[in-house]
Amino acid sequence: MKLTTIREIYKDRDTYLDQEISVGGWIRSVRDSKTFGFIVLHDGTFFETLQIVYHDKMDNFSEISKLNVGAAVIVKGRLVATPQAKQPFEIQADEVTVEGASAPDYPLQKKRHSLEYLRTITHLRPRTNTFQAVFRVRSLIAYAIHRFFQDRGFVYVHTPLITGSDCEGAGEMFRVTTLDLDQIPKTEEGAVDYARDFFGKETNLTVSGQLNGETYAQAFRNIYTFGPTFRAENSNTTRHAAEFWMIEPEITFADLEDNMDLAESMLKYVIQYVLEQAPEEMNFFNSFVDKGLLDRLNHVLNSEFGHVTYTEAIEILEKNNEKFEYKVSWGVDLQTEHERYLTEEVFKRPVFVTDYPKEIKAFYMKLNEDGKTVAAMDCLVPGIGEIIGGSQREDDYDKLLGRMAELNLNAEDYAFYLDLRKYGSTRHAGFGLGFERCVMYLTGMSNIRDVIPFPRTVNNCEL
Amino acid sequence: MKLTTIREIYKDRDTYLDQEISVGGWIRSVRDSKTFGFIVLHDGTFFETLQIVYHDKMDNFSEISKLNVGAAVIVKGRLVATPQAKQPFEIQADEVTVEGASAPDYPLQKKRHSLEYLRTITHLRPRTNTFQAVFRVRSLIAYAIHRFFQDRGFVYVHTPLITGSDCEGAGEMFRVTTLDLDQIPKTEEGAVDYARDFFGKETNLTVSGQLNGETYAQAFRNIYTFGPTFRAENSNTTRHAAEFWMIEPEITFADLEDNMDLAESMLKYVIQYVLEQAPEEMNFFNSFVDKGLLDRLNHVLNSEFGHVTYTEAIEILEKNNEKFEYKVSWGVDLQTEHERYLTEEVFKRPVFVTDYPKEIKAFYMKLNEDGKTVAAMDCLVPGIGEIIGGSQREDDYDKLLGRMAELNLNAEDYAFYLDLRKYGSTRHAGFGLGFERCVMYLTGMSNIRDVIPFPRTVNNCEL
Numbered sequence: 065m066k067l068t069t070i071r072e073i074y075k076d077r078d079t080y081l082d083q084e085i086s087v088g089g090w091i092r093s094v095r096d097s098k099t100f101g102f103i104v105l106h107d108g109t110f111f112e113t114l115q116i117v118y119h120d121k122m123d124n125f126s127e128i129s130k131l132n133v134g135a136a137v138i139v140k141g142r143l144v145a146t147p148q149a150k151q152p153f154e155i156q157a158d159e160v161t162v163e164g165a166s167a168p169d170y171p172l173q174k175k176r177h178s179l180e181y182l183r184t185i186t187h188l189r190p191r192t193n194t195f196q197a198v199f200r201v202r203s204l205i206a207y208a209i210h211r212f213f214q215d216r217g218f219v220y221v222h223t224p225l226i227t228g229s230d231c232e233g234a235g236e237m238f239r240v241t242t243l244d245l246d247q248i249p250k251t252e253e254g255a256v257d258y259a260r261d262f263f264g265k266e267t268n269l270t271v272s273g274q275l276n277g278e279t280y281a282q283a284f285r286n287i288y289t290f291g292p293t294f295r296a297e298n299s300n301t302t303r304h305a306a307e308f309w310m311i312e313p314e315i316t317f318a319d320l321e322d323n324m325d326l327a328e329s330m331l332k333y334v335i336q337y338v339l340e341q342a343p344e345e346m347n348f349f350n351s352f353v354d355k356g357l358l359d360r361l362n363h364v365l366n367s368e369f370g371h372v373t374y375t376e377a378i379e380i381l382e383k384n385n386e387k388f389e390y391k392v393s394w395g396v397d398l399q400t401e402h403e404r405y406l407t408e409e410v411f412k413r414p415v416f417v418t419d420y421p422k423e424i425k426a427f428y429m430k431l432n433e434d435g436k437t438v439a440a441m442d443c444l445v446p447g448i449g450e451i452i453g454g455s456q457r458e459d460d461y462d463k464l465l466g467r468m469a470e471l472n473l474n475a476e477d478y479a480f481y482l483d484l485r486k487y488g489s490t491r492h493a494g495f496g497l498g499f500e501r502c503v504m505y506l507t508g509m510s511n512i513r514d515v516i517p518f519p520r521t522v523n524n525c526e527l
Numbered sequence: 528m529k530l531t532t533i534r535e536i537y538k539d540r541d542t543y544l545d546q547e548i549s550v551g552g553w554i555r556s557v558r559d560s561k562t563f564g565f566i567v568l569h570d571g572t573f574f575e576t577l578q579i580v581y582h583d584k585m586d587n588f589s590e591i592s593k594l595n596v597g598a599a600v601i602v603k604g605r606l607v608a609t610p611q612a613k614q615p616f617e618i619q620a621d622e623v624t625v626e627g628a629s630a631p632d633y634p635l636q637k638k639r640h641s642l643e644y645l646r647t648i649t650h651l652r653p654r655t656n657t658f659q660a661v662f663r664v665r666s667l668i669a670y671a672i673h674r675f676f677q678d679r680g681f682v683y684v685h686t687p688l689i690t691g692s693d694c695e696g697a698g699e700m701f702r703v704t705t706l707d708l709d710q711i712p713k714t715e716e717g718a719v720d721y722a723r724d725f726f727g728k729e730t731n732l733t734v735s736g737q738l739n740g741e742t743y744a745q746a747f748r749n750i751y752t753f754g755p756t757f758r759a760e761n762s763n764t765t766r767h768a769a770e771f772w773m774i775e776p777e778i779t780f781a782d783l784e785d786n787m788d789l790a791e792s793m794l795k796y797v798i799q800y801v802l803e804q805a806p807e808e809m810n811f812f813n814s815f816v817d818k819g820l821l822d823r824l825n826h827v828l829n830s831e832f833g834h835v836t837y838t839e840a841i842e843i844l845e846k847n848n849e850k851f852e853y854k855v856s857w858g859v860d861l862q863t864e865h866e867r868y869l870t871e872e873v874f875k876r877p878v879f880v881t882d883y884p885k886e887i888k889a890f891y892m893k894l895n896e897d898g899k900t901v902a903a904m905d906c907l908v909p910g911i912g913e914i915i916g917g918s919q920r921e922d923d924y925d926k927l928l929g930r931m932a933e934l935n936l937n938a939e940d941y942a943f944y945l946d947l948r949k950y951g952s953t954r955h956a957g958f959g960l961g962f963e964r965c966v967m968y969l970t971g972m973s974n975i976r977d978v979i980p981f982p983r984t985v986n987n988c989e990l
Binding site for chain 2: 065067069071088089090091107108109134135136138163164165166167170186187188190191195196199200202203206207210214217219220221222223224225226227228229236238239240241242243245246248255256262263264265267269276279280282283284285286291292294296298306307309316317318319322459480481483484485486487488489490491516517518520522523524525526527
């Protein structure tokens with residue numbers, strides 16, 4: 065079926081003006097007088113709508129006039145400029161064909177619905193302005209990330225979702241099983257008999273693809289992952305979901321500086337891409353969701369990110385401890401309130417905090433010469449706090465083994481990871497970007513449930 | 528760390544010839560005479576290697592000469608043309624710095640290893656020629672698919688992995704749970720108490736994002752998914768994995784013809800992209816993995832795909848029933864042997880088989896006017912058989928409800944899906960492309976375990 069899209073009309077109007085075209089879409093509103101009527105049509109390809117003028121010479125004039133919001137129609141007619149009107153052009157229709165009517169109980173009417181209400185109809189909410197904007201921008205961000213890495217020769221690696229190891233210990237995991245929960249098979253000793261499970265062992269959903277990703281970085285030089293990740297944490301906040309997507313690049317012959325340069329370039333690239341590709345959506349967010357969003361993003365594009373060590377950051381924060389619910393001192397992990405204070409009040413731009421105490425960071429981070437801190441970096445951004453966390457990795461076999469022993473990690477479980485330090489180890493580094501945090505940051509949306517098509521949170525797994 | 532990549536050197540040699548550059552990579556082989564030596568270096572950015580000449584004026588001459596395969600080095604030197612030699616240029620090194628040695632028990636030696644052996648070291652096999660080629664091409668195919676759809680304005684939708692419904696019934700599912708399998712909580716009636724599970728209900732890993740995807744197509748016009756999918760089937764074949772990636776586009780104001788056009792354009796686009804971007808890898812596959820691969824792919828690029836109805840296909844196949852293990856007659860599902868016969872022997876190119884009996888296809892496919900067949904299409908390709916399966920969807924509320932009743936599907940479970948037929952229903956269609964099958968098709972690799980970085984199959988979930 066050859067239909068012209070509303071995007072094509074807006075982006076390339078000269079091609080279509082005064083031409084006979086056909087468009088298809090869904091009705092946002094319809095109103096009629098005695099002899100003619102107006103349809104506001106949306107076709108999902110573009111944020112703006114198209115006005116259709118229809119008239120009583122059509123056989124189905126009264127059928128059209130009775131159509132409900134949400135009905136699907138195909139319109140044939142001529143695109144004409146309307147310099148006096150609010151909209152730049154309209155279609156003067158010769159034919160309006162009803163593709164699918166919309167029942168009177170359509171849950172989306174012309175009024176404004178609350179985000180909470182729209183969360184109860186996740187299958188219909190993408191038809192609203194807000195979610196049209198959110199999910200088009202989500203798609204563009206995903207693509208921008210692929211472009212960024214592919215243009216730079218990075219290899220995209222699909223790390224596994226089902227995993228036999230809880231390697232990183234980054235969080236609570238979901239069990240994956242085909243055992244019959246009604247009749248769990250037991251061994252003679254009375255334990256669960258995982259030998260009879262699908263994989264013959266205990267398996268869970270991954271919390272990170274990093275360790276697997278490192279194996280590919282040591283073969284391809286630079287790689288990235290982009291896939292779903294899971295946390296079975298019982299936390300009901302606006303920032304946590306049980307299922308979310310993560311990007312994890314890993315670069316070799318590279319140190320913490322290279323890692324920060326990469327993170328900064330990537331964020332700027334993605335912002336730039338979305339501002340260019342979705343100006344209508346971004347203006348909408350700026351006007352109706354988060355006033356000041358565009359200024360903030362443009363400021364990021366034009367700033368160099370700040371750099372501060374954890375130790376320096378603690379000194380700054382300690383002087384302002386009266387402002388915080390959780391008081392800071394050297395050795396504590398930073399809370400969102402501290403992160404936001406640093407990036408919003410102190411630096412007024414994105415900032416990298418580096419060199420955290422080893423005790424509050426993962427075992428694989430490279431120990432600094434002071435013996436106390438590791439070559440970690442978190443990138444903090446205004447409005448969100450931490451958006452990226454990364455590190456240079458410990459590439460020394462003996463140091464890594466020692467650190468694992470300190471933490472009572474079983475070296476056998478990490479044999480593959482230790483192998484990377486045994487056979488052609490290189491300095492290397494990487495980071496993780498929570499994709500949904502990135503979407504929230506670029507759109508100004510404040511609840512993670514509103515940037516995931518079908519969000520999964522505690523006690524919520526609808527559709 | 529600023530290093531020139533071997534890709535940059537090969538793609539843009541004039542920039543680097545007779546220049547001082549630094550490269551970093553892993554040693555494929557090293558040999559020395561008394562006063563100088565040769566390193567064959569691979570850096571993961573390009574399929575070809577780079578020859579390094581080093582000499583005994585270096586302090587670490589003997590250290591270098593003793594390096595094992597797999598060691599990581601950084602080389603500083605001058606790139607010089609070698610018109611008389613096998614390789615087009617080499618680096619005459621001033622300095623070779625050892626970044627990381629390789630222990631003597633390195634499992635990859637210079638000899639050829641079997642694919643079976645390499646499956647036991649999934650963390651190291653990407654360092655071999657075959658898997659360098661496979662996984663770079665896998666990455667390029669993934670990106671080509673994104674490019675294809677994004678360039679056409681499709682919105683990328685992340686459909687959920689954890690699902691509360693077994694909507695499509697497409698296969699055995701993995702249970703996802705946080706219940707303690709040692710002590711499954713029970714209700715008063717003695718059933719598993721899923722109210723105490725993380726989501727408060729039974730949840731599984733998805734077998735398809737299609738139904739969710741349709742909800743977004745009815746908002747954005749054209750969408751695609753690209754994400755992991757799971758099957759808990761106990762089938763130990765070269766074509767089945769428990770975890771694989773799938774692409775599922777869904778288009779509205781579109782019928783089966785549009786769907787086939789889209790599938791054909793997509794496959795051709797991806798083939799073209801990979802041939803352009805990875806000629807070295809594709810030549811390698813053609814020479815060492817699947818002789819005739821390039822001819823076959825080029826033939827696809829230059830052919831229009833064939834079209835045949837299921838009924839016509841059965842007539843053709845019945846005449847050749849003596850050739851098949853499973854005899855065909857109208858009403859049976861096609862096996863791989865039949866699919867391959869059609870595409871390899873009858874059509875000698877990719878072919879769409881359309882209009883299958885409704886009994887062997889899913890409930891959501893649009894019933895044809897004959898009342899017996901549905902508007903389904905499978906795309907068969909030489910060497911593989913079915914690579915794409917799709918259909919026009921039933922868009923009529925009453926017909927869909929009727930078909931669901933015939934199949935004893937509970938309408939309440941599909942309320943969201945029925946809503947799409949109630950509020951602005953449009954003709955729409957879509958298909959699923961198994962990503963790994965696509966990678967196998969383009970590389971000639973014959974076992975799915977060799978095109979997935981860390982494959983998951985029955986009793987196998989390593990790393």
